[in-house]
Amino acid sequence: MVGIGMCIKDENGKFVVAKQEFYSPISEVHIGEALRLLSALDWVHNLNLGHVDFQLDSKRVIDSFNS
Helix, strand or coil: CEEEEEEEECCCCCEEEEEEEEECCCCCHHHHHHHHHHHHHHHHHHCCCCCCCCCCCCHHHHHHHHC
16 A cells, blocks of 8 residues: 655644545555645645645656646
Protein backbone atom coordinates (compact mmCIF):
# COMPACT_ATOMS: atom_id res chain seq x y z
CA MET A 1 0.00 0.00 0.00
CA VAL A 2 0.98 3.62 -0.50
CA GLY A 3 0.30 6.10 2.29
CA ILE A 4 -0.11 9.82 1.78
CA GLY A 5 -0.35 12.51 4.40
CA MET A 6 -1.38 16.13 4.34
CA CYS A 7 -2.01 18.89 6.81
CA ILE A 8 -3.69 22.26 6.95
CA LYS A 9 -1.94 25.20 8.60
CA ASP A 10 -3.34 28.63 9.31
CA GLU A 11 -2.02 31.90 7.84
CA ASN A 12 0.68 31.97 10.53
CA GLY A 13 1.91 28.48 9.68
CA LYS A 14 0.43 26.87 12.79
CA PHE A 15 -0.95 23.34 12.52
CA VAL A 16 -4.76 23.06 12.29
CA VAL A 17 -5.61 19.51 11.17
CA ALA A 18 -4.04 16.54 9.37
CA LYS A 19 -5.28 13.65 7.28
CA GLN A 20 -3.82 10.45 5.86
CA GLU A 21 -5.02 8.03 3.23
CA PHE A 22 -3.81 4.73 1.83
CA TYR A 23 -3.93 3.51 -1.76
CA SER A 24 -3.22 0.23 -3.43
CA PRO A 25 -1.36 -0.78 -5.58
CA ILE A 26 2.07 0.76 -5.11
CA SER A 27 2.79 3.43 -7.72
CA GLU A 28 5.62 5.65 -8.87
CA VAL A 29 6.40 8.64 -6.65
CA HIS A 30 4.99 11.26 -9.03
CA ILE A 31 1.72 9.31 -9.27
CA GLY A 32 1.46 9.21 -5.47
CA GLU A 33 2.16 12.96 -5.32
CA ALA A 34 -0.55 13.62 -7.92
CA LEU A 35 -3.01 11.50 -5.92
CA ARG A 36 -2.10 13.50 -2.82
CA LEU A 37 -2.79 16.78 -4.61
CA LEU A 38 -6.14 15.47 -5.91
CA SER A 39 -7.08 14.29 -2.42
CA ALA A 40 -6.03 17.64 -0.90
CA LEU A 41 -8.09 19.57 -3.48
CA ASP A 42 -11.13 17.44 -2.65
CA TRP A 43 -10.52 17.84 1.10
CA VAL A 44 -10.31 21.65 1.08
CA HIS A 45 -13.32 21.80 -1.26
CA ASN A 46 -15.39 19.69 1.17
CA LEU A 47 -14.26 21.92 4.06
CA ASN A 48 -15.41 25.00 2.11
CA LEU A 49 -12.11 26.75 2.69
CA GLY A 50 -11.39 30.02 0.93
CA HIS A 51 -7.98 30.93 -0.47
CA VAL A 52 -5.55 28.02 -0.05
CA ASP A 53 -1.86 27.68 -0.94
CA PHE A 54 -0.64 24.16 -1.66
CA GLN A 55 2.88 22.96 -0.97
CA LEU A 56 4.13 19.81 -2.70
CA ASP A 57 7.39 17.87 -2.83
CA SER A 58 7.25 16.97 -6.51
CA LYS A 59 8.38 19.55 -9.09
CA ARG A 60 7.10 17.25 -11.82
CA VAL A 61 3.55 17.34 -10.41
CA ILE A 62 3.69 21.10 -9.79
CA ASP A 63 4.86 21.79 -13.34
CA SER A 64 2.16 19.53 -14.79
CA PHE A 65 -0.55 21.15 -12.65
CA ASN A 66 0.53 24.67 -13.65
CA SER A 67 0.71 23.89 -17.39
